[in-house]
Amino acid sequence: MVLxxxxxxxxxYPMGLRTLTALRKINLExxxxxxxxxxxxxxxxxxxxxxxxxxxxVPSQGSVTVLDKKIEELSHVEAARxxxxxxxxxxxTYNLLPLYTAYENVEFPLLLIDMPEAKRKKKVMDALDWLxxxxxxxxxxxxxxxxxxxxxxxxxxxxxxxxxxxADEPTANLDAENSFNILEMMVKLxxxxxxxxxxxxxxxxxxxxLRRKIHLVDGQVVKDEIVN
Amino acid sequence: xxxxxxxxxxxxxxxxxSPVLIVAAGxxxxxxxxxxxxxxMDDLISSTARFDTGHVKIMTRAYxxxxxxxxxxxxxxxxxxxxxxxxxxxxxITWMPRIRFGGxxxxxxxxxxxxxxxxxxxxxxxxxxxxxxxxxxxxxKNALVRGKLFQKAGDILISEAFAHRLGVKIGETATLIGSTxxxxxxxHNFTIAGTVRFGIAALDRGAVIADIEDVRxxxxxxxxxxxxxxxxxEMHYDxxxxxxxxxxxxxxxxxxxxxxxxxxxxxxxxxxxxxxxxLANTFGAIIVTIFVMAMSxxxxxxxLMNGLRRYGEIGVRLALGEPKGTIYRRMILESIITGFIGxxxxxLAGLAVTYYLQYKGIxxxxxxxxxxxxxxxxxxxxxxxxxxxxxxxPGLGASVIGTMFAGIGIYxxxxxxxxxxxxx
Numbered sequence: 310m311v312l313x314x315x316x317x318x319x320x321x322y323p324m325g326l327r328t329l330t331a332l333r334k335i336n337l338e339x340x341x342x343x344x345x346x347x348x349x350x351x352x353x354x355x356x357x358x359x360x361x362x363x364x365x366x367v368p369s370q371g372s373v374t375v376l377d378k379k380i381e382e383l384s385h386v387e388a389a390r391x392x393x394x395x396x397x398x399x400x401x402t403y404n405l406l407p408l409y410t411a412y413e414n415v416e417f418p419l420l421l422i423d424m425p426e427a428k429r430k431k432k433v434m435d436a437l438d439w440l441x442x443x444x445x446x447x448x449x450x451x452x453x454x455x456x457x458x459x460x461x462x463x464x465x466x467x468x469x470x471x472x473x474x475x476a477d478e479p480t481a482n483l484d485a486e487n488s489f490n491i492l493e494m495m496v497k498l499x500x501x502x503x504x505x506x507x508x509x510x511x512x513x514x515x516x517x518x519l520r521r522k523i524h525l526v527d528g529q530v531v532k533d534e535i536v537n
Numbered sequence: 538x539x540x541x542x543x544x545x546x547x548x549x550x551x552x553x554x555s556p557v558l559i560v561a562a563g564x565x566x567x568x569x570x571x572x573x574x575x576x577x578m579d580d581l582i583s584s585t586a587r588f589d590t591g592h593v594k595i596m597t598r599a600y601x602x603x604x605x606x607x608x609x610x611x612x613x614x615x616x617x618x619x620x621x622x623x624x625x626x627x628x629x630i631t632w633m634p635r636i637r638f639g640g641x642x643x644x645x646x647x648x649x650x651x652x653x654x655x656x657x658x659x660x661x662x663x664x665x666x667x668x669x670x671x672x673x674x675x676x677x678k679n680a681l682v683r684g685k686l687f688q689k690a691g692d693i694l695i696s697e698a699f700a701h702r703l704g705v706k707i708g709e710t711a712t713l714i715g716s717t718x719x720x721x722x723x724x725h726n727f728t729i730a731g732t733v734r735f736g737i738a739a740l741d742r743g744a745v746i747a748d749i750e751d752v753r754x755x756x757x758x759x760x761x762x763x764x765x766x767x768x769x770x771e772m773h774y775d776x777x778x779x780x781x782x783x784x785x786x787x788x789x790x791x792x793x794x795x796x797x798x799x800x801x802x803x804x805x806x807x808x809x810x811x812x813x814x815x816l817a818n819t820f821g822a823i824i825v826t827i828f829v830m831a832m833s834x835x836x837x838x839x840x841l842m843n844g845l846r847r848y849g850e851i852g853v854r855l856a857l858g859e860p861k862g863t864i865y866r867r868m869i870l871e872s873i874i875t876g877f878i879g880x881x882x883x884x885l886a887g888l889a890v891t892y893y894l895q896y897k898g899i900x901x902x903x904x905x906x907x908x909x910x911x912x913x914x915x916x917x918x919x920x921x922x923x924x925x926x927x928x929x930x931p932g933l934g935a936s937v938i939g940t941m942f943a944g945i946g947i948y949x950x951x952x953x954x955x956x957x958x959x960x961x
Binding site for chain 1: 544850860861
């Protein structure tokens with residue numbers, strides 16, 4: 310089943326008097342359950358593409374369909390609803406809410422979808438448990454290591470069981486061991502829950518795990534390979 | 538969700554404690570300054586009413602035109618009947634005749650020669666009738682410094698400072714030299730019964746209080762009075778009621794072209810007090826407006842700083858699917874909570890200080906020695922019903938307006954822009 314589809318996607322940004330083309334003629338399809346990555350150097354357009362798929366940005370031309378919804382036609386509220394119900398984000402710098410505990414950070418996406426408290430509590434503890442950080446539930450981000458913080462971020466992304474997880478350089482700030490642990494968990498998630506993962510990365514540690522590698526250079530897809 | 542956001546608010550002191558303190562300070566100043574202006578203006582009105590204007594005052598039209606010269610040749614006559622009519626028709630008002638007079642007060646030595654002499658401004662009121670409210674209206678019992686209040690006809694009270702200046706003792710004779718109602722020379726001996734201090738610089742410099750019957754006799758004003766003053770029984774000035782009363786009274790004499798026909802004026806129609814009152818109300822409004830604006834700017838700035846600091850949090854919340862409008866409304870809700878708590882604390886502190894100074898007051902006697910305004914040297918604040926709510930106007934208003942301005946940034950920036958700033 311096609312989860313994400315881009316057609317002739319073009320994204321331009323005004324840069325003073327000039328226009329910078331970040332993405333050009335991107336035609337891609339992502340199936341449910343894929344574990345794939347957008348690979349390329351800085352400035353190749355991978356984060357821009359991830360943002361558009363995540364409905365945080367809109368295409369300048371062309372069309373992007375996510376779960377049968379055209380991103381370019383969504384209002385702010387509809388885009389927020391799509392993210393709230395169907396998409397999880399994982400960031401390079403974790404971006405946990407610093408004033409809240411690990412438990413509360415993971416709880417936040419469930420509060421946004423008005424999940425009842427008892428069910429919410431179970432889901433949060435399950436997610437923390439699954440990622441092996443249940444004992445850190447009451448710790449604030451400042452009290453967590455990088456690996457623990459990223460696990461909390463992953464728990465926050467997957468706690469609502471989204472259809473799609475978008476991960477932008479998720480291991481860039483992690484050492485090899487933590488990167489390995491995080492990636493192993495993501496693979497497990499992908500396999501057990503059939504959650505679709507799309508990475509933006511140039512980290513070899515991540516690239517090794519990908520089953521589909523989409524290479525971007527100067528905003529264009531130069532190679533799209535399936536790894537068996 | 539609200540509980541979740543409240544946790545963050547409480548944990549982040551720059552979003553909770555700082556705005557609460559700023560708002561509390563503003564609300565405190567607002568409540569206190571309002572109480573101060575209100576107290577000062579109420580005191581001015583009360584003192585002016587008690588010693589001069591009454592809540593309403595009746596004079597002849599001619600006297601009214603020259604009232605600052607105390608023109609007793611233009612005074613009311615047939616006052617007894619007029620008072621009877623007024624007391625019968627307006628039972629809710631206490632009506633009292635008064636005469637203002639000027640002249641020289643001469644203090645003779647043991648041989649009867651002039652020892653000291655000074656110009657004097659006097660007030661003659663009914664002091665000897667057993668049911669006269671004048672001693673109470675003028676607060677004579679509390680004002681008495683030495684000697685006794687009136688015992689008999691011929692007694693006079695003079696201000697303590699004046700007595701010192703003239704070097705007179707209690708029981709000495711003082712001669713009033715002035716002019717009668719008909720323009721003749723008036724000389725009348727009084728006995729100094731006591732000295733008074735009203736705490737009002739304009740009176741304490743050289744006032745004399747005499748009984749009206751003595752002054753009528755001295756100035757040849759039988760059944761006359763310069764003014765008839767009226768006070769509501771509760772001694773509370775109700776402007777609407779008094780203005781209505783003056784209109785009703787003056788209507789009766791509308792057709793009378795005689796310049797000696799009586800005219801009634803309410804308190805605010807005298808000495809430009811209406812303008813004073815309007816000025817006080819305007820000042821009150823200006824103070825609130827200034828505080829709303831100043832605090833809005835401070836809180837806006839604080840909100841912007843917080844907003845900058847919170848771009849990360851806002852970016853994450855947007856990414857996780859919270860709509861911009863919801864974030865904006867929740868920021869305003871936070872500001873309402875901090876604004877309310879700050880306003881409450883500031884109002885409580887403001888009320889405490891205002892209550893304290895309502896009873897204690899601050900003595901400005903040294904600064905008011907040359908004052909001609911009938912205003913107490915000790916200025917007291919005044920707590921009114923408005924004092925309980927006025928702090929909430931700048932407190933809540935500034936918090937919400939400041940946050941609304943600061944929060945506009947959320948709408949101005951594209952989601953992706955916030956997101957990029959988050960990543961940076």
